[in-house]
Amino acid sequence: MNLNLKSDFDHRACDLSPMSRSIGRIAIRALYGELSLYPKPGLVSPIDAGAHADMDITTFMRSLFSLRSYFPQIAEVGARGQEFPSLRSLALTAEKRMMRATGSVNTHRGAIFNLGLLSAAAGYCRSKGLAATAQTVCSMVTNLWGSAILASAIGAPVSNGLRVRALYGGTGAREAAAAGFPIVLEVALPAFRTMLANGSTREDASLQALFAVMAVLQDTNILHRAGPAGLSFVQDAARSFLSHGGIYATNAHDRAIELHKEFSRRRLSPGGAADMLACTTFLFDVEASQ
Numbered sequence: 001m002n003l004n005l006k007s008d009f010d011h012r013a014c015d016l017s018p019m020s021r022s023i024g025r026i027a028i029r030a031l032y033g034e035l036s037l038y039p040k041p042g043l044v045s046p047i048d049a050g051a052h053a054d055m056d057i058t059t060f061m062r063s064l065f066s067l068r069s070y071f072p073q074i075a076e077v078g079a080r081g082q083e084f085p086s087l088r089s090l091a092l093t094a095e096k097r098m099m100r101a102t103g104s105v106n107t108h109r110g111a112i113f114n115l116g117l118l119s120a121a122a123g124y125c126r127s128k129g130l131a132a133t134a135q136t137v138c139s140m141v142t143n144l145w146g147s148a149i150l151a152s153a154i155g156a157p158v159s160n161g162l163r164v165r166a167l168y169g170g171t172g173a174r175e176a177a178a179a180g181f182p183i184v185l186e187v188a189l190p191a192f193r194t195m196l197a198n199g200s201t202r203e204d205a206s207l208q209a210l211f212a213v214m215a216v217l218q219d220t221n222i223l224h225r226a227g228p229a230g231l232s233f234v235q236d237a238a239r240s241f242l243s244h245g246g247i248y249a250t251n252a253h254d255r256a257i258e259l260h261k262e263f264s265r266r267r268l269s270p271g272g273a274a275d276m277l278a279c280t281t282f283l284f285d286v287e288a289s290q
Helices: 018-036 057-066 070-079 084-102 109-127 134-151 160-168 173-178 182-197 202-214 220-243 252-266 271-288
Strands: none
Touching (some): 018 057, 018 109, 057 084, 070 084, 109 271, 134 173, 134 182, 134 271, 220 252, 220 271
């Protein structure tokens, strides 16, 4: 399946800088890379719909095309040093377009939030002549908008993530973003970089990073669907996969396929981990594109 990463933006994108357009393409590429990856337990891929009955690869592709103008736009807003309400307004508009494109199926709400913030921060770094390293981009999210991100939870509509936090405690997407995406910087990126440095393909490096995140993330998607027992199952399965060699094991892909089938049977979809993987490859590629 081919995704035209050079699709025309809508008329509102006519004043975007080449830098913002480049960041937007990297963001879409990160999401397409995550979508096309297989086998990733319980998640939608070109092979099947995983644990989902309401979406498949075509749903995600419609969603991706609906977002093609959003990421360069928010990168441009970030480059201009705008405050969080401007970013939030763009994100809410993008979310409405996504929901129209998918028939009200939530495919990329997490990506709109997480990758949107990172795109804005990357735009800011580039516009100020700063090296857009992964660490700097994540730190910029904290420094520029961290307080406002946390404050935005006050009076916000009750989401599945907020319900899960009320029931089980812990941190959610807002807290992770305001803190500068620590799981991406401390877990996913090191795993991804190590695999590539050892000669692995980008796909295998992505799978290793995904499992590394699944092993530690308090994924609200899992908690919403299956509660703490489901989360424990996901984390234990990921830790077992990694402890037996991860992608380095000779039967790694067969084992990952078995886990995919089991997660799908249990209706477990680690969407939060998938979002962190997209953030990981985005940051890697932004850093490499300088």
